[in-house]
Amino acid sequence: xDCARHEMMVPVLxxxxxxxxxxxxxxxxxxxHTAVSAPGHGLPQYSSVGYVDGIQIKTYxxxxxxxxxxxxxxxxxxxxxxxxxxENGKRAQAAYKINVMVAMDRYNQTGGFHxxxxxxxxxxxxxxxTSGYWQYGYDGKDxxxxxxxxGVYYPxxxxxxxSAQRWNSPMVQAGERAKYYLQTECIKxxxxxxxxxxxxxxxxxxxxxxxxxxQSDGVSKLHCQVYGFYPRDVDVIWKRNGIEIPxxxxxxxxxxxxxxxxxxxxxxxxxxxxxxxxxHVDHSSLNETLIVTWDNKEYITRHxxxxxxxxxxxxxxxxxxxxxxxxxxx
Numbered sequence: 001x002d003c004a005r006h007e008m009m010v011p012v013l014x015x016x017x018x019x020x021x022x023x024x025x026x027x028x029x030x031x032x033h034t035a036v037s038a039p040g041h042g043l044p045q046y047s048s049v050g051y052v053d054g055i056q057i058k059t060y061x062x063x064x065x066x067x068x069x070x071x072x073x074x075x076x077x078x079x080x081x082x083x084x085x086x087e088n089g090k091r092a093q094a095a096y097k098i099n100v101m102v103a104m105d106r107y108n109q110t111g112g113f114h115x116x117x118x119x120x121x122x123x124x125x126x127x128x129x130t131s132g133y134w135q136y137g138y139d140g141k142d143x144x145x146x147x148x149x150x151g152v153y154y155p156x157x158x159x160x161x162x163s164a165q166r167w168n169s170p171m172v173q174a175g176e177r178a179k180y181y182l183q184t185e186c187i188k189x190x191x192x193x194x195x196x197x198x199x200x201x202x203x204x205x206x207x208x209x210x211x212x213x214x215q216s217d218g219v220s221k222l223h224c225q226v227y228g229f230y231p232r233d234v235d236v237i238w239k240r241n242g243i244e245i246p247x248x249x250x251x252x253x254x255x256x257x258x259x260x261x262x263x264x265x266x267x268x269x270x271x272x273x274x275x276x277x278x279x280h281v282d283h284s285s286l287n288e289t290l291i292v293t294w295d296n297k298e299y300i301t302r303h304x305x306x307x308x309x310x311x312x313x314x315x316x317x318x319x320x321x322x323x324x325x326x327x328x329x330x
Contacts (some may be wrong), residue, residue, distance in 0.1 A: 026233075027053055027201060029190040030121035035096035037104065037114040046093040051121075052193045053201050054232045054255075060089035073197040103138045106159045114139055120146075120178070122186035124194075132182030136160075151179035204285035205230040205260055211279055211292050220271040222294055224279035227262035235282040238267040242278075 033048045047061035057074050060067040067085035069075045100116040120134035134146035142156035144164060152175040155164040167174035194201055207229035214221045226236050232253055238245045245267055253263045269277055274294050281290040 026123055026125035027190060027194050028121060028123045029186055029193065030054075030119065033092060033096060033118045035093075035100050035116045037100050037112070040113055043115075046096055048089060048092060052190070052197060055197075055200070055259075057193060057197075058085065060086070060092075062093055065090060065093075071197060071200075073200060074193075076196055102163065103143070106162065107138075116143075120182070122182050122190060124187055124190055130183065130187055132179075132186060134178045134182065146175055146178050148179055148182060151176040153178075201231075203230060206285040207234065207281060207283055207290075209279065209281055209290060209292050211294050213274060213294055215271070220269050220274065221266050222269055222274060222277055222279075223264055223266050224281075224292070225262070225264045226281055228256065228260045229262075229283055229285065230260045231284060232261050233284065234261070234263060235280075236263055236265045237280050238265060239278050239280060240269075240273075241276050 028051075030051045031048060032051075033046075034043070035046045036043055039045050044061040044063045048059065049056060050058045052071075055071055057071040058067055058069055065086070067082055067089045069077070069082070096116060096118075100114060103116050104110070104114055115138070117137045118135070119137075120132070122130060122132040124130055132148050134148070135142070136144040138159075143160045144153045144167070145156055146153055151173075152168045153164045155161050166172060205228065207226045210223075210225040210227075212223045212225070214223060222238070224236060224238065226234060234253065236251065237247065247265070247267075251263060251265055253261050256262055265279070267277065278291050278293045281292070283290075
C-alpha cells in the first residue's frame with residue numbers, strides 16, 4: 001500500500017465502530033475417509049486424512065500402507081502412536097473396501113468407478129461444551145448420518161434404508177458406538193493434539209478488512225473482504241440501517257498460503273443508499289465486533305479498533321495537529 005492510500009485512512013477511521021463481539025472460539029478434530037471401487041482418477045483405493053482446526057495433521061493411504069504426520073508438531077508423538085495409527089488405517093482400509101461393495105449392491109451396480117466417503121469429528125468450545133457429527137456419502141451424494149443425541153443412524157436416501165436398519169440393530173449398534181467415540185475418545189484425542197500443537201493452534205491473528213463498491217450492468221454491489229485472520233471461524237454480515245440482511249448463499253472461507261484465511265461477502269445495494277450499509281466482522285482475535293461502512297473510497301483497516309481508540313483520545317485532548325503514517329510492505 002502506498003503513502004497516499006495511508007493518508008486517506010485518517011478520516012475513514014471514524015467509520016469503524018465497535019460493539020461487543022459474539023464469536024467465541026474452540027477447537028475441532030475432523031477425519032475424512034475415502035474408498036473407491038478400483039484405483040483410478042489419481043486416487044488410491046483407500047485414504048484417510050485427519051485435521052485439527054482445519055490444519056492437516058496426519059494421513060494414511062493404501063499406496064503406502066502407513067500413517068504419517070503432516071503437521072510438524074505431530075512428529076513429537078512417539079513411534080508407538082504411529083504404529084498403532086498404521087494398524088488402525090489397515091483395518092479401516094479393509095472395512096471400507098466392503099462398504100463400497102455393499103453400497104454398490106444397494107444401488108444394483110456391478111461395475112464402474114464408485115466412491116464411498118465418511119466425514120466425522122468433534123468440537124471442544126472454550127466454554128467447555130462439546131459437539132460432534134458423523135456422516136456417510138456415496139458417489140458424492142448423502143447416504144447416512146448419525147443422530148448424535150439418540151445414537152442411531154438415519155438414511156438420507158431410500159437406498160440407505162437397509163444399511164440404517166442393520167447398523168442400528170441390537171447386534172451391531174454402530175450408532176451407539178459412534179456416539180460414544182465422539183463424546184469420549186474424540187474429545188480425549190483432541191485435547192492431546194491441542195497440547196502438542198498449542199503454540200500454533202492457540203495463536204490469534206486479527207483480520208484485515210477491505211470494503212469496496214462495484215457498478216456493473218446497472219447493479220451496484222458492496223464487497224466486504226476479510227482476510228489474513230486465524231483461526232478459521234469468523235462471522236461476516238451486512239446490515240442496512242442496523243438491520244441484518246439475510247444471506248442465502250454459503251459463505252465460503254478460503255485458506256491462504258501462510259496458514260491464515262479469507263472470506264468475501266457481497267451485497268447488492270441501491271447506488272444512492274450505499275452509505276446506509278455496514279459490514280460487521282466477528283472473530284476470536286477481536287475484543288469487539290468490527291463494523292466498517294462504505295465512504296465512496298476503497299480502504300483497508302488492520303487493528304482498526306486500536307487505531308480508532310488512539311485517534312479518539314487525541315481529539316478528546318484537542319491536540320490534533322496532523323498525522324504522518326509510515327509506509328511498510330508486508
